[in-house]
Amino acid sequence: MSAVIKTKIEEQGVILSFNPDYCWEEITSALAEHLQEGAQFYQGSKLYFDLAFKDWRAEELQNLINLIESNILPETDFYFMNQSSGVERDNKATPKEQPFSPRSAQENKYTKTAGNDTKLIQRTLRSGQSIEHMANLVLLGDVNPGAEIKAGGDIIVFGKLMGLVHAGATGDKGAAITALQLAPTQIRIASVISRSPDEDKSKELRPERAYIKNNRIVVEEVNL
Amino acid sequence: MDQREQGKAIVITSGKGGVGKTTTTANLGTALALLGKKICLIDADIGLRNLDVVMGLENRIVYDLIDVVEEQCRLEQALIKDKRNENLVLLPAAQTRDKDAVSEEQMKELILKLKERMDYILVDSPAGIEQGFRNAIAGADKAIIVTTPEVSAVRDADRIIGMVEAEGVNDPDLIINRIRQDMVDRGDMMNIEDMIEILAIDILGVVPEDEGIVVSTNKGEPIVLSNNHKAGEAFNNIARRLEGEDVPLMDLNNSDSILAKFKKFVGLS
Numbered sequence: 001m002s003a004v005i006k007t008k009i010e011e012q013g014v015i016l017s018f019n020p021d022y023c024w025e026e027i028t029s030a031l032a033e034h035l036q037e038g039a040q041f042y043q044g045s046k047l048y049f050d051l052a053f054k055d056w057r058a059e060e061l062q063n064l065i066n067l068i069e070s071n072i073l074p075e076t077d078f079y080f081m082n083q084s085s086g087v088e089r090d091n092k093a094t095p096k097e098q099p100f101s102p103r104s105a106q107e108n109k110y111t112k113t114a115g116n117d118t119k120l121i122q123r124t125l126r127s128g129q130s131i132e133h134m135a136n137l138v139l140l141g142d143v144n145p146g147a148e149i150k151a152g153g154d155i156i157v158f159g160k161l162m163g164l165v166h167a168g169a170t171g172d173k174g175a176a177i178t179a180l181q182l183a184p185t186q187i188r189i190a191s192v193i194s195r196s197p198d199e200d201k202s203k204e205l206r207p208e209r210a211y212i213k214n215n216r217i218v219v220e221e222v223n224l
Numbered sequence: 225m226d227q228r229e230q231g232k233a234i235v236i237t238s239g240k241g242g243v244g245k246t247t248t249t250a251n252l253g254t255a256l257a258l259l260g261k262k263i264c265l266i267d268a269d270i271g272l273r274n275l276d277v278v279m280g281l282e283n284r285i286v287y288d289l290i291d292v293v294e295e296q297c298r299l300e301q302a303l304i305k306d307k308r309n310e311n312l313v314l315l316p317a318a319q320t321r322d323k324d325a326v327s328e329e330q331m332k333e334l335i336l337k338l339k340e341r342m343d344y345i346l347v348d349s350p351a352g353i354e355q356g357f358r359n360a361i362a363g364a365d366k367a368i369i370v371t372t373p374e375v376s377a378v379r380d381a382d383r384i385i386g387m388v389e390a391e392g393v394n395d396p397d398l399i400i401n402r403i404r405q406d407m408v409d410r411g412d413m414m415n416i417e418d419m420i421e422i423l424a425i426d427i428l429g430v431v432p433e434d435e436g437i438v439v440s441t442n443k444g445e446p447i448v449l450s451n452n453h454k455a456g457e458a459f460n461n462i463a464r465r466l467e468g469e470d471v472p473l474m475d476l477n478n479s480d481s482i483l484a485k486f487k488k489f490v491g492l493s
């Protein structure tokens with residue numbers, strides 16, 4: 001059985017979409033629960049609700065807005081989308097999105113809050129598997145080639161990071177990626193992308209950290 | 225109920241095509257039958273069947289797997305007896321149907337029935353990650369992942385291991401097929417340690433590249449039946465390991481360094 005609500009982290013914010021196989025009651029109760037649980041994570045970011053899966057009556061929309069507003073924290077902006085293609089990466093998309101929130105939209109503001117927003121995962125990600133988390137992510141295991149790991153905040157991999165990694169995925173350029181062996185096929189922090197050198201890397205375990213400096217991703221050794 | 229212990233269903237799968245699943249199924253099945261075990265081979269590659277050809281049994285097919293699940297015939301009628309070994313039967317795939325003609329539930333039910341009368345059920349999986357693969361792993365107690373020493377095959381094997389584990393088939397074992405020790409020594413082929421390091425599963429065996437396989441495939445006679453073939457020896461060893469026997473990995477380059485390395489990784493010793 002697939003989830004009622006799916007989340008996707010994009011540079012502009014988080015896209016929430018609903019599984020149309022569920023009835024409206026199931027969707028609203030799952031949404032309320034999801035927003036309550038995620039209230040801390042979502043604070044300060046933008047939520048995009050994908051409404052393309054059905055036609056909406058005005059009354060239904062109003063109910064949805066009430067539901068969302070009563071379950072999010074201040075400084076969380078939300079928008080409705082009418083297309084299922086996701087948030088477009090450039091500004092062209094903006095006119096289609098109608099901000100329902102009067103609050104000022106702070107650009108790419110992601111508040112790093114230590115503590116319960118960090119997720120710990122203990123397993124190896126194999127090719128084709130992926131993990132996404134709104135805030136910081138710590139993985140005890142390897143990220144194999146062909147796997148993907150993505151977080152709104154920092155990423156720490158206590159193992160070999162060989163797949164694709166994306167930290168600060170909601171736009172936080174201050175996010176960092178640390179791994180015992182940092183050998184990803186591609187590394188992304190916020191909107192900056194860098195790929196691994198084409199020649200073979202050495203295979204020794206040597207902890208490294210990647211972060212953005214002067215708009216470029218740099219990697220430095222970590223002395224534990 | 226019968227006092228007999230239930231058989232074990234093993235799916236042989238890979239992700240990438242053409243790496244040797246069918247060859248492995250035919251040879252392991254034959255080798256296990258030679259050890260006196262009762263074996264049923266299932267060709268789950270619906271629409272692209274060839275296990276029957278590799279076994280040399282093509283001309284005996286009357287009914288197939290789809291006929292059984294659609295109850296066009298009884299299970300016994302569709303099981304083809306091997307021409308060389310009475311312990312071995314084959315349930316062929318349908319050639320003219322597609323993979324959606326059978327469901328995961330039906331496969332489970334079928335395998336449960338076979339487990340009552342067989343020691344091993346070996347399921348030859350189609351390549352890919354679609355419905356055919358899902359059908360093949362439905363009902364399996366164990367998975368054997370076949371790969372060749374190529375980056376793409378290992379990547380697909382990794383993907384498949386993840387999917388197999390997600391389906392609740394835990395602790396899959398690995399067979400590395402078509403190793404050429406001379407190329408590995410020259411650094412032109414992925415070595416075994418590199419593969420085990422990524423895949424992180426136990427290794428069940430290493431099968432060398434062997435021209436004899438091509439000959440045996442064309443003759444419809446599994447290579448474990450002929451002597452003096454390294455590949456045949458390798459498959460016989462794998463069968464004995466499945467039976468719990470302690471067989472060291474074959475030494476492919478006549479020095480014992482490789483063997484020592486294996487032990488370091490997987491405690492097969």
Ligand SMILES: Nc1ncnc2c1ncn2[C@@H]1O[C@H](COP(=O)(O)OP(=O)(O)OP(=O)(O)O)[C@@H](O)[C@H]1O
Binds near residue numbers: 240455
């Ligand atoms: N160890 C080996 N040495 C030489 N040739 C081999 C070896 N193993 C397999 N082959 C050859 O490779 C080809 C593919 O093998 P096989 O049909 O067993 O693969 P498969 O994984 O079942 O393929 P498919 O994905 O199409 O079902 C065959 O022609 C076979 O003879």
Ligand SMILES: [Mg+2]
Binds near residue numbers: 269348
């Ligand atoms: Mg095959």
